[in-house]
Amino acid sequence: MKTNTKKSFRASLLLSALLCLTLMMSACGSGAGSQTSAEEPASSGQDASKETQTDAPKSPVKINVGYIPDLNGAAPIVVADEKGFFKDAGLNVNAVKFLSGPPEFQAMASGDLDIAYIGPGATFLAAQGQGKIIALASLGFGDMVYATKKSGVTDWKDLKGKTIGVPKGTSGEMILNLGLEKGGLKPSDVNIVNIDVAGAVSAFVASKVDAVAIWSPYTKEIEKQLGKENIVKLGDNRTFYPEYVFPASWVVNPKFLEEKPEVVQQFLEAWVKANDYKIKNVDETISLTSKYTQVPEDSLREQFETMEWIESSKIAGYMKDGTAVKWFENLEKMFVDNGKMSEVVPGDKFIATEPFVKAQEAAGGN
Structure with missing residues (x-):
C-alpha cells in the first residue's frame, strides 16, 4: 500500500509539472504566433525574402x-x-x-x-x-542672316559672289536658302563655307566671311562684339512667316x-x-x-x-x-x-x- 501510494503521489506531481509546462509553452506560443501573424500572415521565410526583393526600389x-x-x-x-x-x-x-x-x-x-x-x-x-x-x-523666329557693313551687301541679291559662313543642316541654312531664292539667286551663286556656329561667329567678327547665317543667342554675341551699326540684317524667320513655320x-x-x-x-x-x-x-x-x-x-x-x-x-x-x-x-x-x-x-x-x-x-x- 505504501509503495503504491508513493508511486501514485509521484505520478501526480509529474503530471502537474507537465501540465504547467504545457500551459507555459502554450502562452509563449500564443504571443509569438500573434506577432508572426501580424507581420507575415501566411509567408514562409523564403516567401518573405521574395517579397522584400519585389518591393525593393528599382535603380534609375x-x-x-x-x-x-x-x-x-x-x-x-x-x-x-x-x-x-x-x-x-x-x-x-x-x-x-x-x-x-x-x-x-x-x-x-x-x-x-x-x-x-x-x-x-x-x-x-x-x-x-x-x-x-x-x-x-x-x-x-531667331534664325538670321547678317552681312558686314563693309561687304556692301544691303539686300539678298547683293550676296551674289559673296562668302557666307553657315553650319550646314541647320535652320540658319534654311533661312539663307529662302533669302537667296527671294533675291533671285541659287546656292551655287554664292560661296558657302560650312563651319560650326562658334566658328561662324569668329569668322564674321574677323571679316573672314561677308555674311553669316546663324541663330540667337549667337547673333546677340555678334552684335555685342561688332556693334549693330556695323551689321546689316538681311532677314529672319519672320521674313517668311506664316508661309513657313x-x-x-x-x-x-x-x-x-x-x-x-x-x-x-x-x-x-x-x-x-x-x-x-x-x-x-x-x-x-x-x-x-x-x-x-x-x-x-x-x-x-x-x-x-x-x-x-x-x-x-x-x-x-x-x-x-x-x-x-x-x-x-x-x-x-x-x-x-x-x-x-x-x-x-x-x-x-x-x-x-x-x-x-x-x-x-x-x-x-x-
Whole structure:
C-alpha cells in the first residue's frame, strides 16, 4: 500500500509539472504566433525574402540625351533635373552637349545617344529615317542672316559672289536658302563655307566671311562684339512667316524607341512637366539655364523673345489633329527645293505622335 501510494503521489506531481509546462509553452506560443501573424500572415521565410526583393526600389534607368546650350535646347533638361521630374520618372539622364543637330544624329547612329533636341534645319535627317520626332519644342523666329557693313551687301541679291559662313543642316541654312531664292539667286551663286556656329561667329567678327547665317543667342554675341551699326540684317524667320513655320523638336533614336518604348514614355512624362513648368516660370528657367550652360542671362532673355513656347496640352492637340505633321511636311518641301531630299516623306513615317499624347495624359492633361 505504501509503495503504491508513493508511486501514485509521484505520478501526480509529474503530471502537474507537465501540465504547467504545457500551459507555459502554450502562452509563449500564443504571443509569438500573434506577432508572426501580424507581420507575415501566411509567408514562409523564403516567401518573405521574395517579397522584400519585389518591393525593393528599382535603380534609375540611364539614358543619354543630347542638348544644345541655349534656352530652347537646354531648358527642359535643366528644369526636369532641378525639379526632380527625371528622378520621379525613374530616369538617370546623362546630358551631352552639342552645338547643332547633324552631329547628334551621328551619335544616335553609333548608339551613343538615345534622345536629342534639334532645330528645324536638322528635320530632314529625321525625315530620312535617322530619328523619330516625339515632341515639339517651340516655334522659332531667331534664325538670321547678317552681312558686314563693309561687304556692301544691303539686300539678298547683293550676296551674289559673296562668302557666307553657315553650319550646314541647320535652320540658319534654311533661312539663307529662302533669302537667296527671294533675291533671285541659287546656292551655287554664292560661296558657302560650312563651319560650326562658334566658328561662324569668329569668322564674321574677323571679316573672314561677308555674311553669316546663324541663330540667337549667337547673333546677340555678334552684335555685342561688332556693334549693330556695323551689321546689316538681311532677314529672319519672320521674313517668311506664316508661309513657313519653323518648329524645333525632340527626336529619339528609332532603335531605342523600338526596344525601349517604356523608357521613352518615362522621358516624355518628365519632359511634359518640365515644359509646362518653364512656361509658367520663365525668369527662374532662364536663371537655371544660364547657370547650367554658362550663357549670360541677358542673352537667353533676348533669345526668349525670338521663340514661341507651346503648352503641352496644345502640343498634344497639334499631334492629334495633324497640325504638326503639316508643319514638318512643309519644311520637307524646302529641303526638296534645296536638294537635301529627293521627295517629301509622309510625316507619319518619322513623327511618333502617340507617345507624347499618352505622356501628356499621364501627366494630368486633358
